[in-house]
Amino acid sequence: MASDHEKGLALVERLWGAVPPLASDPSPLMSETxxxxxxxxxxxxxxxxxxxxxATVGVLIALNRETELRLHMAAARNLGHADDALEELILHVAYYAGWPCGIAALRVLRDLQNTSGASK
Structure with missing residues (x-):
């Protein structure tokens, strides 16, 4: 049976296609993560x-956490969430969390689209 650490690493690889360098950081924060x-x-x-x-993308939009939003929006796209669904989520959250949060999230999505070369 896999340990929680091994399951966490496997999921991180599924979300992002590879284990990011920070995941191998020996700090207590990364171990807990x-x-x-x-x-x-x-x-x-x-x-x-x-x-x-x-859900994580929605929360990060509402909290206006651009760095983590960029990572989790990329992961959501890797998992098959379509860009039009992410745009709908952005609009929905913007009504509750504020327009600046929505605009910032849309910029993140557009940046990801531009760097990946296509919409998903």
């Missing part, structure tokens, strides 16, 4: 990884 967040919380039964990804 891999073991607890990705190895346990993201692995729970009542929501799929795709649902957790979409």
């Amino acid at each position: 891999l073991e607890q967040l990705f190895g346990r919380i993201w692995q729970r039964q009542n929501l799929s990884v795709e649902q957790r990804s979409f």
